[in-house]
Amino acid sequence: xxxxxxxxxxxxxxxxxxxxxxxxxxxxxxxxxxxxxxxxxxxxxxxxxxxxxxxxxxxxxxxxxxxxxxxx
Numbered sequence: 001x002x003x004x005x006x007x008x009x010x011x012x013x014x015x016x017x018x019x020x021x022x023x024x025x026x027x028x029x030x031x032x033x034x035x036x037x038x039x040x041x042x043x044x045x046x047x048x049x050x051x052x053x054x055x056x057x058x059x060x061x062x063x064x065x066x067x068x069x070x071x072x
Contacts, residue, residue, distance in 0.1 A: 004042050
């Protein structure tokens with residue numbers, strides 16, 4: 001099993017509609033990351049399990065978008 005899921009994979013595994021998963025990601029209810037705004041979501045399996053159980057993920061950040069930055 002893969003430790004990182006895409007939004008459609010997370011929707012299938014949680015038995016929820018993909019739109020529900022994307023809305024949870026955008027509302028920071030479900031923790032996930034994007035390499036760029038509007039890009040593909042990456043969701044850790046433990047974050048998905050916490051969301052399914054109605055708990056906060058251990059590494060829930062204020063923003064779900066993780067910008068790629070080049071080293072200075």
